[in-house]
Every structure is written in C-alpha cells, then in structure tokens.
Amino acid sequence: MAAPGGGxxxxxxxxxxxxxxxPQGKAVERALPALGFDGVANVRVxxxxxxxxxxxxxxxxxxxxxxxxxxIEDYEVVTEPAAEAPGPAA
Numbered sequence: 001m002a003a004p005g006g007g008x009x010x011x012x013x014x015x016x017x018x019x020x021x022x023p024q025g026k027a028v029e030r031a032l033p034a035l036g037f038d039g040v041a042n043v044r045v046x047x048x049x050x051x052x053x054x055x056x057x058x059x060x061x062x063x064x065x066x067x068x069x070x071x072i073e074d075y076e077v078v079t080e081p082a083a084e085a086p087g088p089a090a
Contacts, residue, residue, distance in 0.1 A: 007054040007082040014068045014075045015046030046073075052082050 024045035
C-alpha cells in the first residue's frame with residue numbers, strides 16, 4: 001500500500017563489498033559452466049529489499065542499522081514516487 005502523503009517506493013540492493021568472500025557467488029560461478037553457460041565471471045550474490053516509505057531521508061539510517069551490514073556489505077537505494085491508488089472507474 002502506498003504511503004499516505006506521497007511517500008516513495010524504494011528498492012535497496014545489498015551485496016557483499018569488494019574483497020569480501022562471497023561463497024554463494026562462487027558457487028553460482030562454478031555451477032553456470034557446468035550447466036553449459038560459458039563466459040561468466042565475477043558473480044556476486046546479493047539481495048533486493050522493496051519497501052514504501054513516507055520519508056525517504058529514513059532510508060540511509062534503515063540500511064545502516066538493519067537492512068545491510070556496513071562492515072561487509074554495500075547497498076544502493078533507488079527510489080520512485082509511490083503509486084497512487086486508482087480512482088473509481090467511470
């Protein structure tokens with residue numbers, strides 16, 4: 001549900017920092033050629049978090065305190081205006 005007052009729809013992409021071991025990424029990188037997908041390198045596995053927020057200024061603190069572990073993960077936030085609920089059909 002869209003946040004009242006306009007808010008934003010946010011997508012937070014969290015992934016391991018460069019230089020941090022990524023065992024899931026390595027497993028995927030090894031498995032793809034075995035399945036016939038060649039030419040794949042530097043696989044990183046992360047997670048995507050989608051949320052609606054009224055105040056986009058809260059996003060960075062949310063990421064730093066809960067959504068990402070800033071010691072070992074980087075995050076990227078993408079926002080767009082929250083969709084308004086459709087009005088009644090005419």
